[in-house]
Amino acid sequence: xxxxxxxxxxxxxxxxxxxxxxxxxxxxxxxxxxxxxxxxxxxxxxxxxxxxxxxxxxxxxxxxxxxxxxxxxxxxxxxxxxxxxxxxxxxxxxxxxxxxxxxxxxxxxxxxxxxxxxxxxxxxxxxxxxxxxxxxxxxxxxxxxxxxxxxxxxxxxxxxxxxxxxxxxxxxxxxxxxxxxxxxxxxxxxxxxxxxxxxxxxxxxxxxxxxxxxxxxxxxxxxxxxxxxxxxxxxxxxxxxxxxxxxxxxxxxxxxxxxxxxxxxxxxxxxxxxxxxxxxxxxxxxxxxxxxxxxxxxxxxxxxxxxxxxxxxxxxxxxxxxxxxxxxxxxxxxxxxxxxxxxxxxxxxxxxxxxxxxxxxxxxxxxxxxxxxxxxxxxxxxxxxxxxxxxxxxxxxxxxxxxxxxxxxxxxxxxxxxxxxxxxxxxxxxxxxxxxxxxxxxxxxxxxxxxxxxxxxxxxxxxxxxxxxxxxxxxxxxxxxxxxxxxxxxxxxxxxxxxxxxxxxxxxxxxxxxx
Amino acid sequence: xxxxxxxxxxxxxxxxxxxxxxxxxxxxxxxxxxxxxxxxxxxxxxxxxxxxxxxxxxxxxxxxxxxxxxxxxxxxxxxxxxxxxxxxxxxxxxxxxxxxxxxxxxxxxxxxxxxxxxxxxxxxxxxxxxxxxx
Numbered sequence: 001x002x003x004x005x006x007x008x009x010x011x012x013x014x015x016x017x018x019x020x021x022x023x024x025x026x027x028x029x030x031x032x033x034x035x036x037x038x039x040x041x042x043x044x045x046x047x048x049x050x051x052x053x054x055x056x057x058x059x060x061x062x063x064x065x066x067x068x069x070x071x072x073x074x075x076x077x078x079x080x081x082x083x084x085x086x087x088x089x090x091x092x093x094x095x096x097x098x099x100x101x102x103x104x105x106x107x108x109x110x111x112x113x114x115x116x117x118x119x120x121x122x123x124x125x126x127x128x129x130x131x132x133x134x135x136x137x138x139x140x141x142x143x144x145x146x147x148x149x150x151x152x153x154x155x156x157x158x159x160x161x162x163x164x165x166x167x168x169x170x171x172x173x174x175x176x177x178x179x180x181x182x183x184x185x186x187x188x189x190x191x192x193x194x195x196x197x198x199x200x201x202x203x204x205x206x207x208x209x210x211x212x213x214x215x216x217x218x219x220x221x222x223x224x225x226x227x228x229x230x231x232x233x234x235x236x237x238x239x240x241x242x243x244x245x246x247x248x249x250x251x252x253x254x255x256x257x258x259x260x261x262x263x264x265x266x267x268x269x270x271x272x273x274x275x276x277x278x279x280x281x282x283x284x285x286x287x288x289x290x291x292x293x294x295x296x297x298x299x300x301x302x303x304x305x306x307x308x309x310x311x312x313x314x315x316x317x318x319x320x321x322x323x324x325x326x327x328x329x330x331x332x333x334x335x336x337x338x339x340x341x342x343x344x345x346x347x348x349x350x351x352x353x354x355x356x357x358x359x360x361x362x363x364x365x366x367x368x369x370x371x372x373x374x375x376x377x378x379x380x381x382x383x384x385x386x387x388x389x390x391x392x393x394x395x396x397x398x399x400x401x402x403x404x405x406x407x408x409x410x411x412x413x414x415x416x417x418x419x420x421x422x423x424x425x426x427x428x429x430x431x432x433x434x435x436x437x438x439x440x441x442x443x444x445x446x447x448x449x450x451x452x453x454x455x456x457x458x459x460x461x462x463x464x465x466x467x468x469x470x471x472x473x474x475x476x477x478x479x480x481x482x483x484x485x486x487x488x489x490x491x492x493x494x495x496x497x498x499x500x501x502x503x504x505x506x507x508x509x510x511x512x513x514x515x
Numbered sequence: 516x517x518x519x520x521x522x523x524x525x526x527x528x529x530x531x532x533x534x535x536x537x538x539x540x541x542x543x544x545x546x547x548x549x550x551x552x553x554x555x556x557x558x559x560x561x562x563x564x565x566x567x568x569x570x571x572x573x574x575x576x577x578x579x580x581x582x583x584x585x586x587x588x589x590x591x592x593x594x595x596x597x598x599x600x601x602x603x604x605x606x607x608x609x610x611x612x613x614x615x616x617x618x619x620x621x622x623x624x625x626x627x628x629x630x631x632x633x634x635x636x637x638x639x640x641x642x643x644x645x646x647x648x649x
Binding site: 002003006010013014016017020021023059060061062063070108111141 | 589600605607608
């Protein structure tokens with residue numbers, strides 16, 4: 001089973017090596033990249049099937065026993081996020097064939113993209129908190145490289161901001177990890193779950209928890225730490241910004257979900273209350289920011305921020321239904337958001353601009369594009385029967401159950417404003433007549449039509465599938481939420497069943513990893 | 516930057532720095548050190564060379580694109596992690612040992628060499644990129 005869990009890391013890392021050697025051989029590099037994307041998808045499907053049938057699966061890398069060695073753990077949440085990552089990677093690779101030129105600096109894209117996927121999958125599967133940090137670093141290095149592919153001035157500006165903020169976040173994260181290690185003597189997350197319950201100095205534990213909120217908060221772009229995201233996401237190539245907007249912040253959300261259900265549950269009244277306020281403010285500021293913008297990708301960037309609020313809200317409620325909603329929202333959002341960026345790229349290609357004032361009449365000129373925009377956009381806004389409706393419905397229902405009416409009202413109002421933003425795009429880009437100064441639209445060529453629109457069609461189909469056939473996705477999210485609420489199975493898979501039932505503390509000792 | 520002092524010093528320092536980076540790499544097997552630190556030390560030496568003789572001189576010295584070095588390193592590290600599992604069916608990255616003429620040889624060193632190359636390749640890519648654009 002260990003190979004299945006290590007697979008989503010080994011496959012993209014190997015792909016990064018091979019595509020790295022093939023820089024300068026455009027055609028072959030693309031083929032290898034595509035095959036690797038398919039291989040990652042296959043691995044992810046196999047992993048999810050295994051977890052679905054047999055429960056939480058753990059692997060001890062290098063055969064060092066936990067809690068000392070490097071542990072990879074796949075529970076339902078990790079496995080489903082790895083699968084979504086693979087789907088987005090595959091879509092991005094296909095899209096890049098038309099979006100990014102075949103030669104020159106652009107050939108760096110494929111190695112970096114696969115390295116990024118290794119980082120994302122590694123973060124989802126990491127079983128100890130230090131490796132979670134290491135995978136964040138891998139993601140950071142790969143994503144800075146991807147941000148500057150193309151090398152315009154705006155991109156460099158964006159990457160400097162992104163790098164600076166990320167470095168602050170990782171420094172804080174490392175500080176938090178160091179303090180936590182000093183307090184408990186372990187880095188393994190399952191072991192931490194057991195040991196934080198024995199910690200006497202609960203105040204210090206809460207302080208560390210807040211450090212983690214700030215560190216992962218910067219990563220996941222929550223209020224008031226989100227400003228790096230709208231400043232950088234609209235600058236890179238469309239392929240890159242779609243992958244970023246779909247995946248990167250969601251790794252931060254995942255990390256919050258993991259540590260605030262597995263480790264920091266000692267003072268829920270305090271930490272999760274902070275998270276709930278953060279969630280509310282994130283939703284409102286994000287959606288208001290979006291309402292004030294007039295460029296497609298800038299609007300969409302602000303909507304990432306606002307949507308992150310919903311996911312954090314699910315975590316902050318800390319009820320089974322709340323977490324279920326948060327997980328469901330994350331899965332739905334990754335697909336919809338990446339898809340919207342892909343569509344925005346296609347609109348710019350066919351309509352000649354991404355500024356709303358210079359667009360128009362696309363409904364007549366490109367009806368297929370209009371339909372393809374409609375599905376993810378109104379799923380984002382939460383129109384039934386699309387996937388976003390169920391995600392919002394679950395979260396609002398969960399907040400009603402625990403009488404948090406204020407956050408429920410906020411979520412509903414923000415949904416309305418999201419609909420306003422999407423309608424604004426719809427009216428301006430598709431319905432209004434073409435402005436006089438607009439670039440002429442042109443019909444897509446065959447290869448543009450295929451490579452740019454195939455990923456969009458695929459992702460829109462998944463959105464429709466989640467919306468119309470919600471039961472299996474609900475069940476998956478329900479299982480994932482159950483595991484988060486009751487970590488015994490997770491701990492048992494990592495440390496052995498004895499550790500859960502027996503009160504005996506696990507052996508202490510330095511569990512350092514790295515070289 | 517290109518002063519006489521730096522030029523003369525670099526001529527002496529570069530070999531010393533490279534040797535000590537290899538020392539760090541080997542020392543890392545049982546003591547503090549290893550491929551990551553060794554790679555960083557080597558890149559310090561190479562960046563001195565860039566400051567004194569320019570990016571073009573370093574490219575000639577390396578004879579290959581630093582991105583290739585990084586890719587080779589990552590490949591070496593991954594393959595070293597596959598040897599043990601291939602030989603004995605253990606998990607990924609399990610170390611494998613054998614004896615060549617009484618000397619114990621194992622994959623951890625190979626892995627460290629891979630890390631060393633990745634770090635050198637990545638650092639030199641950055642340094643050359645900055646130097647050639649700025």
